[in-house]
Amino acid sequence: MTHILKGFIEEFNTKANHHPNRVFARFNGEEITFARLKTHADTLAAHLRLRGLKPGDRVAVMMRNSQFSLPVLFGIARAGAVWVPINAQLKGEGLRYILAHSKPKFVLCDVEYLATLKDCGAGTPSDALITIGGPADPGSLEAILRESKAFDDVAPDANDLFAIMYTSGTTGRPKGVLVSHGMLRLAGEAVQRLTAMRSGDVFFVWEPFFHIGGAQLIVLPIVEDVTLAMVDRFSASRFWDQVRGSAATHIHYLGGILQILLKQPEHPLDRQHAVRIAWGGGCPKDVWKKFSDRFGVEIRECYGMTEASSITTSNSDGVVGSVGKPMPWYTVEIVDENGNPCGPDERGEIVVRSTLDGALFTGYLDNPEATSRALVKSALRTGDVGALDANGNLWFHGRMTDSVRCKGENVSAWEVESLAATHPLVEDCAMIGVEAYVGEQDIKLFVKAKNGKSIDPRELSGWLTERLAPYQNPRYIKVVGEFERTPSQRIMKHLLSRELHDCWDRLTTGQSVGQAGSRDDQAAKSML
Structure with missing residues (x-):
């Protein structure tokens, strides 16, 4: 073709x-x-x-x-x-x-x-x-x-x-x-x-x-x-x-x-x-x-982004776990934090180039800053972590940046945190991804109450439900007394607990499964 x-x-x-x-x-x-x-x-x-x-x-x-x-x-x-x-x-x-x-x-x-x-x-x-x-x-x-x-x-x-x-x-x-x-x-x-x-x-x-x-x-x-x-x-x-x-x-x-x-x-x-x-x-x-x-079906995995015409690589060789090799019109490179090529099986950022003019997007609407970060010297900096094996197969290892893949959607921490922070009782908050019952991740939200106030997770969850899409709505809420921070006062998210039993769980303490169908159907419905 x-x-x-x-x-x-x-x-x-x-x-x-x-x-x-x-x-x-x-x-x-x-x-x-x-x-x-x-x-x-x-x-x-x-x-x-x-x-x-x-x-x-x-x-x-x-x-x-x-x-x-x-x-x-x-x-x-x-x-x-x-x-x-x-x-x-x-x-x-x-x-x-x-x-x-x-x-x-x-x-x-x-x-x-x-x-x-x-x-x-x-x-x-x-x-x-x-x-x-x-x-x-x-x-x-x-x-x-x-x-x-x-x-x-x-x-x-x-x-x-x-x-x-x-x-x-x-x-x-x-x-x-x-x-x-x-x-x-x-x-x-x-x-x-x-x-x-x-x-x-x-x-x-x-x-x-x-x-x-x-x-x-x-x-x-x-x-x-x-x-x-x-x-x-x-x-x-x-x-x-x-x-x-x-x-x-x-x-x-x-x-x-x-x-x-x-x-x-x-x-x-x-x-x-x-x-x-x-x-x-x-x-x-x-x-x-x-x-x-x-x-009795064959699995064919792929990798891609909307910015690169949806599909960049395809696995037609049956290498279990790999997202395959690039389409004929793309090349894929793995680079380290300095932009230098990584060796076989070394993890780095996935960078996509194309020999076909127009295969990569031209930018984001009215957002030159984001465009310049994504498109560097005619290459797409995906923000994803991956590795290439000795046979040229790509292996995907997740997002580099602060987002969570939940129920088939990329959920920006900024979107959830900026909304949760407007609750009258919340002083500060942070969102992370944790292990999910099904799919990629679930959302865990940490909240600190304003001085002298207390937060009821059930009430906060109801408030968020009215304002967020279902895939953005945290499953887990943990109330904390204080956050550990960097010298510049950024919350140190890598230190936040990823435990699932030290927090309020919307699915087990909220609406019962019997009220809304099976747990799997609920999970699937929230993806759509």
Whole structure:
């Protein structure tokens, strides 16, 4: 395959014109053909243009996966606008900041999130709001898609901006990664290589599209004759029934998904499915063989970042625990703190370079400082720790900076600490990651009360729950009398206890498991 960065909308239009009845996706079993998707995308694009949208304007979207997800994404792209995906779990200041920072011309929002949107204080005007999934009033997406309008503008090219995808920072607010049409198309090519996909394959899609892990899948039916089998959300108890019902050949994982599936009761039908490959990031070495043996699938691990078109390396050689070797358009180097190359098996920062212009992002939205730290001499400084073995396989060893990988999300300590510090009883606080029951890590928050005050962890947890996304909400809270500090008064986080039994635990002293389903389903739900 010749590696040329290109857009995907023109290619989609061509395929829709030549094969209108080919099935692009099925959502909960309902067929979405290329023709239907193109008609809906064109209609939405034409509607937005009639309401004043110009190419390059931004459209924020806060929605769960539904039958409207693909028309929304393709309609925004078709109009030459820039998609701003918003994690549907966000609320309060986190949501307000992204809307204020990205300055969208329109906001498309599931009806169930209207109150959250209003309460965050972003001040979204009513004439900029398009609702999804509610009464089919004139301003709803459902009503718009019934209009069936034509749209004939030139399709965006590879270098045009497709999305601003916010990823949690490590010492500050979330950063808006500038993702081009070409980057998303390249992500599709990477998935094609990683998964050895072929014509007729079916990719099971449970992940939300507001993640790059989900977004990269929308180009797969364009680059190859495959079908997406979409469901509204992940369910551990229904997962394999859904996979069997869709005849899926590929499943995707992140975070603790594989562990959650392993914890489900063994069943005679565990191997009765069409899945050949499970692919994704975050499969622990001890889970790899257990999952493969039980369910009869091949594990293919990868590593990447939104900033580098999603996938940088892929493991197609079966080296258990490794994230594999670089895609043909990338090179990976491990450097020490002085920028010098590390030797085989020596740990250092993962640095990514590309021979393909446009494969790496151009920067973060309105954040030149963060951009200059990430892009140094045309190379991406990932902030991740890794090592290369003698055979060129990359091994991932975690984040260098102050963040926690929790339930499939990068959670910035700054985000949680800055919010917790505003509680009227909290004088100071610190957040760390600790061992999780499932997945990568759980969050432990240490708090010091103001002089003469006392803190009830249960009350504080309830207060945080109202203001943080579920994946940001600390599981553990420990009240301390004082923090050990550096001479510059920074809290010495490496000295904080990582014990799980010396603190208040939200899952064992908060809502009981019986009130909200199984522990595994709770953990999985909090990832989405």
